[in-house]
Amino acid sequence: MDPSTVAVPLSLNGKPLGVPEDNHRFMQARGGDHTLTAFQCPLCQCRNIKGRDLTGSWADRLFECQVIRATLDAFWSKAPGTLKGHCSEIRFQLKYGRTVGYCSLPPLGPWPIGEDLGMRHAIMMECRSFEPGTQGRRHITWGTARKARTVHTNLWEISPASGMDVTFSTGKSRFTATKCPSQSKWFEAFSRGFRIRTGVMTRQDKAYTLALVHEMLNRFEQDWEKCDGQPSVKWISAVMLFLTTCLGGMRGYEVVWTDLAALIHDVEMCEMEENPKGVGWPIVGRFKAEGGGIGGHVIPIASVTKSGINFYKWAQRFVYILIENGMTEGWAFVREDGERAKATDYRDIIFEKIIEIQMDRPDLVDPSVEVYEAYGIQRSGRRFFDTECQIAGVSKSDIEAQCRWIQDRAAKGIPVPKDMVACYSDYRHMRPVLLRPSQAL
Numbered sequence: 057m058d059p060s061t062v063a064v065p066l067s068l069n070g071k072p073l074g075v076p077e078d079n080h081r082f083m084q085a086r087g088g089d090h091t092l093t094a095f096q097c098p099l100c101q102c103r104n105i106k107g108r109d110l111t112g113s114w115a116d117r118l119f120e121c122q123v124i125r126a127t128l129d130a131f132w133s134k135a136p137g138t139l140k141g142h143c144s145e146i147r148f149q150l151k152y153g154r155t156v157g158y159c160s161l162p163p164l165g166p167w168p169i170g171e172d173l174g175m176r177h178a179i180m181m182e183c184r185s186f187e188p189g190t191q192g193r194r195h196i197t198w199g200t201a202r203k204a205r206t207v208h209t210n211l212w213e214i215s216p217a218s219g220m221d222v223t224f225s226t227g228k229s230r231f232t233a234t235k236c237p238s239q240s241k242w243f244e245a246f247s248r249g250f251r252i253r254t255g256v257m258t259r260q261d262k263a264y265t266l267a268l269v270h271e272m273l274n275r276f277e278q279d280w281e282k283c284d285g286q287p288s289v290k291w292i293s294a295v296m297l298f299l300t301t302c303l304g305g306m307r308g309y310e311v312v313w314t315d316l317a318a319l320i321h322d323v324e325m326c327e328m329e330e331n332p333k334g335v336g337w338p339i340v341g342r343f344k345a346e347g348g349g350i351g352g353h354v355i356p357i358a359s360v361t362k363s364g365i366n367f368y369k370w371a372q373r374f375v376y377i378l379i380e381n382g383m384t385e386g387w388a389f390v391r392e393d394g395e396r397a398k399a400t401d402y403r404d405i406i407f408e409k410i411i412e413i414q415m416d417r418p419d420l421v422d423p424s425v426e427v428y429e430a431y432g433i434q435r436s437g438r439r440f441f442d443t444e445c446q447i448a449g450v451s452k453s454d455i456e457a458q459c460r461w462i463q464d465r466a467a468k469g470i471p472v473p474k475d476m477v478a479c480y481s482d483y484r485h486m487r488p489v490l491l492r493p494s495q496a497l
Contacts, residue, residue: 063255082132082253088143089131090164094173094242098123104172119179126178126246133249174243177208181247185254198254205247208238261432263439266363266497268420269302271413272406273365280373289381293389294402296374301437303367303494304337304355305445305455308399308434314388315340315352316378323375326359326368334358334491335371356490361497362448403433441497448496455493 062082089095098120102110110116134142146161153159167173185201188194212218213236221234237243264272276295280287300311318338326332336354359368378388389397407427414421421427445455 062253082128082249085128085131086136086139088139088146089134091146092134092139092142093130093245094164094167095127095131096165096167096173096175100167101172101175104167104170105176122179122182123175125182126175126250129178129182129249129253130242130246131249132252133245172237174237174240174246177205177238178243178246180204180208181250185250195254198251201250201254202247205238205243209236212236212238261435261439262425262430263443264302264431264436265420265440266444268410268413269365269440270363271417271420272298272409275409275413285373287377289377289383289390290402291405292374292377293397294405295370297389297399297402297433298406298437299365299367299370300337300357302440303357303361303365303497305438305441305493306337306339306355307438308432310339312387312389312397312399313339316383316388317385318354319371319388320375320379320384322354323371327372332359332368334494335368356494358491358495358497361494363497365497367494399433403428406433407431441493444497445493450493450496 096104099110101123102108102116102119106119110120149161150159153161181201181204184204185195185198187196187200189196189200212234218234218236221232221236224231224233279291297308297311300306300314301308304311315338318340322336322338326335334356337357339353339355357367357371360366374388378384383390386394387396389401391397391401410421410427410431414423414425414427442455
């Protein structure tokens with residue numbers, strides 16, 4: 057097996073920081089591994105899965121390698137200390153058995169022909185893991201590879217084979233005893249070992265800093281003046297996506313579900329006020345934890361934040377530009393063909409501005425940072441919101457009240473969808489509380 061497929065700690069410069077005892081991790085089995093994890097050799101697994109002996113063909117050689125790989129992953133799901141203590145206790149049991157004249161331990165094999173313990177699905181997951189990755193990764197991440205398990209589980213549940221499963225219910229709780237191979241105890245051990253070997257090294261989107269956000273807005277303002285307040289719809293949409301994710305605590309894919317008619321209505325309402333405190337950003341459709349259901353939300357964003365970010369001014373500009381281009385209803389973020397846009401449509405405008413700042417102001421963006429890899433159009437703004445709210449001392453309850461999580465929690469996890477009229481009614485009533493997070497930024 058290629059040792060490079062085993063995750064090891066890395067230094068700041070990317071140098072491996074492994075220790076000598078890690079040299080054989082996932083490379084070979086340890087004495088006693090078979091006493092903690094069920095084991096069958098490649099020949100037995102070939103008989104179980106293919107119904108014949110190994111032939112030495114290219115496909116069989118690959119099959120044998122993957123069986124060994126999956127077996128080692130299952131073995132190494134147990135820590136060395138756990139295995140050592142387990143084997144020590146086995147020796148005591150064997151000693152006592154010799155003393156009293158019988159063995160209390162069950163036979164560990166052979167398994168019945170056809171019982172692969174989940175190996176046929178584990179091999180598919182191993183194969184999936186060797187697909188090329190993105191963002192400079194040699195292979196796909198654990199989070200992607202594990203979807204193979206989900207596929208097998210979902211297909212099992214809709215297949216005739218699931219008729220062997222048994223469902224138990226008591227009160228409002230339901231439990232299912234399943235024979236799905238990808239949910240077996242052996243597969244669970246394999247999956248855990250696979251995760252440990254590949255390393256759950258998720259690369260979170262880097263958060264924008266408050267200084268960077270201000271510099272971005274300063275430069276966007278300069279661009280606005282250069283075009284005499286007549287920018288393209290795509291440009292002003294990119295600025296608003298950036299601002300709304302940062303100040304509204306939303307992810308990029310949530311912002312693009314903005315109801316334009318409702319936004320125009322709220323901006324007009326703000327203009328009627330002598331001193332508007334905030335803009336209600338209307339979202340309709342699949343949002344937060346609604347599981348794809350249809351609901352409405354109004355996310356309150358302060359007109360001017362504590363640090364001086366003028367969101368209201370940019371919201372007015374956004375609305376006016378859209379109206380001038382004949383857009384008064386439907387989605388606020390759209391492509392030229394009229395379809396609802398995706399957050400990634402605006403990535404280049406935002407990230408190229410960050411790169412520009414990186415070249416001029418290395419104090420704001422580290423020159424060693426790969427902007428397109430480090431930042432994300434979906435979550436960098438949301439992470440800025442969370443971080444700056446914590447720095448500003450915003451309470452968790454205020455953040456949750458703004459994002460409506462309290463309602464869903466009170467409903468025991470069941471989303472509470474509302475139409476836009478009901479959402480605006482709640483927003484107007486609770487606006488002083490809901491504006492606290494963005495006002496503090």
